[in-house]
Amino acid sequence: xxxxxxxxxxxIGLCTAxxxxxVGHQVTILDQSDGRTGASYINSGILTPSHIxxxxxxGMISTGLKYMLxxxxxxxxxxxxxFDLIRWVWHFYKSANRNHVKKSMPIIERLNSxxxxxxxxxxxxGHLDFHLEQKGLLMAYKTNxxxxxxxxxxxxxxxxxxxVDSLSPKEVFALQPxxxxxxxxxxxxxxxxxxxxxxxxxxxxxxxxxQGVSIVNHSKVLxxxxxxxxxxxxxxASETYHPDEIVIASGVWTKSLLKKIGFFxxxxxxxxxAINVNGTTGIDLPAILMEAKVAVTPMHGFTRFGGTMEIxxxxxxxxxxxxxxxxxxxxxxxxxxxxxxxxxxxAVSGMRPLSPDGLPYIGRxxxxxxxxxxTGHGMMGWSLGPVTGRICQQIIDRESPVVDIAPxxxxxxx
Ligand SMILES: Cc1cc2nc3c(=O)[nH]c(=O)nc-3n(C[C@H](O)[C@H](O)[C@H](O)COP(=O)(O)OP(=O)(O)OC[C@H]3O[C@@H](n4cnc5c(N)ncnc54)[C@H](O)[C@@H]3O)c2cc1C
Numbered sequence: 001x002x003x004x005x006x007x008x009x010x011x012i013g014l015c016t017a018x019x020x021x022x023v024g025h026q027v028t029i030l031d032q033s034d035g036r037t038g039a040s041y042i043n044s045g046i047l048t049p050s051h052i053x054x055x056x057x058x059g060m061i062s063t064g065l066k067y068m069l070x071x072x073x074x075x076x077x078x079x080x081x082x083f084d085l086i087r088w089v090w091h092f093y094k095s096a097n098r099n100h101v102k103k104s105m106p107i108i109e110r111l112n113s114x115x116x117x118x119x120x121x122x123x124x125x126g127h128l129d130f131h132l133e134q135k136g137l138l139m140a141y142k143t144n145x146x147x148x149x150x151x152x153x154x155x156x157x158x159x160x161x162x163x164v165d166s167l168s169p170k171e172v173f174a175l176q177p178x179x180x181x182x183x184x185x186x187x188x189x190x191x192x193x194x195x196x197x198x199x200x201x202x203x204x205x206x207x208x209x210x211q212g213v214s215i216v217n218h219s220k221v222l223x224x225x226x227x228x229x230x231x232x233x234x235x236x237a238s239e240t241y242h243p244d245e246i247v248i249a250s251g252v253w254t255k256s257l258l259k260k261i262g263f264f265x266x267x268x269x270x271x272x273x274a275i276n277v278n279g280t281t282g283i284d285l286p287a288i289l290m291e292a293k294v295a296v297t298p299m300h301g302f303t304r305f306g307g308t309m310e311i312x313x314x315x316x317x318x319x320x321x322x323x324x325x326x327x328x329x330x331x332x333x334x335x336x337x338x339x340x341x342x343x344x345x346x347a348v349s350g351m352r353p354l355s356p357d358g359l360p361y362i363g364r365x366x367x368x369x370x371x372x373x374x375t376g377h378g379m380m381g382w383s384l385g386p387v388t389g390r391i392c393q394q395i396i397d398r399e400s401p402v403v404d405i406a407p408x409x410x411x412x413x414x
Contacts, residue, residue: 014204028241032220041201051383088356089356131200131299137287140185221257281337
């Protein structure tokens with residue numbers, strides 16, 4: 001049995017704790033927050049085998065430049081004179097090509113499908129009480145352009161064995177008769193499921209506490225002290241820990257922690273927003289509103305509208321014009337939806353940890369043999385939590401991982 005300290009109590013940290021404690025390790029999770037906020041709580045909850053295309057794809061650079069001219073656009077890179085950002089954009093640019101997309105699609109699909117299976121398994125085991133439904137995902141479009149764009153993805157998805165149907169607005173209405181959508185059509189991916197993030201997070205934490213895992217909130221890791229080829233102590237304001245193994249699953253903050261031990265990881269943060277609408281909206285099917293890039297999820301007791309990818313420095317500021325843009329998009333696709341000003345005032349934000357090529361980073365730091373890093377999951381971190389947790393456990397136990405982790409190497413941009 002080893003003592004493992006996990007820095008970060010988001011979805012990646014909790015799932016890692018789950019699999020480490022399951023095989024008998026002693027686990028401590030340190031988190032700087034109150035353990036109730038951030039990307040892992042406010043995300044759209046969609047388990048995404050359908051999302052086979054990485055963010056770095058052909059056309060994203062020109063789309064990004066075009067969107068930068070509009071303050072309410074769904075994708076935005078805030079210009080800043082920062083060497084880290086310049087390096088990240090360079091790696092993003094190098095990855096935004098067909099060859100990279102072709103190579104990445106089967107990797108992303110495999111990770112997502114495995115992780116979806118792990119969620120189903122956690123649900124079936126019954127020791128975690130959380131909401132999980134498999135109703136697929138609608139990619140709903142209004143324009144020919146979006147339809148053509150998604151048609152190309154659908155062909156690739158079908159080649160990978162995913163079941164996708166093309167639906168007319170009437171067919172969508174037949175499946176979701178309590179609300180009309182103003183769309184030209186939709187593709188329905190049958191493989192996706194959805195969950196209510198805060199419900200899962202709190203069920204998981206209760207389970208972990210019951211298994212003897214220690215979860216310490218308001219506990220920011222300030223220093224990592226090294227000795228030879230390992231990090232031998234972790235310092236917070238009030239405690240010093242001497243673990244055998246360390247997992248850095250600190251989301252967008254991972255880069256600054258790694259800098260403390262002299263390792264640079266290209267990682268930026270992509271802020272997104274969520275608006276919750278309580279009660280019944282008539283929306284039964286999760287959807288992506290394609291032109292607006294807004295995700296809509298019927299959760300346990302409320303509907304969540306999530307969107308925006310704002311690449312900026314780490315901050316939790318709510319930009320009201322972006323929240324309004326999500327609300328406008330919701331009304332344009334669901335003309336009868338009513339989003340109150342209270343819901344808008346209570347909009348929340350979270351930061352996605354973005355690698356430049358859209359693949360996560362999972363692996364050991366070479367220079368310090370007891371440090372494992374798991375981050376960079378971008379738009380798929382919720383989906384990939386369980387598979388990442390399992391892989392981290394397998395790395396620590398020196399087992400062969402469930403997938404080949406070479407493409408996820410921390411050193412692939414060096
Ligand atoms: C609007 C929105 C919608 C999304 N929708 C989806 C979706 O539908 N499906 C999907 O798969 N993904 C989705 N995502 C992405 C997903 O939410 C993220 O990829 C995922 O939550 C990242 O999890 P994480 O554990 O890596 O990071 P986080 O959740 O950010 O957790 C990292 C934790 O580390 C802690 N920490 C950081 N530094 C320190 C330190 N020095 N000391 C101690 N603690 C520290 C932080 O407090 C934080 O709690 C969405 C994201 C957003 C913003």
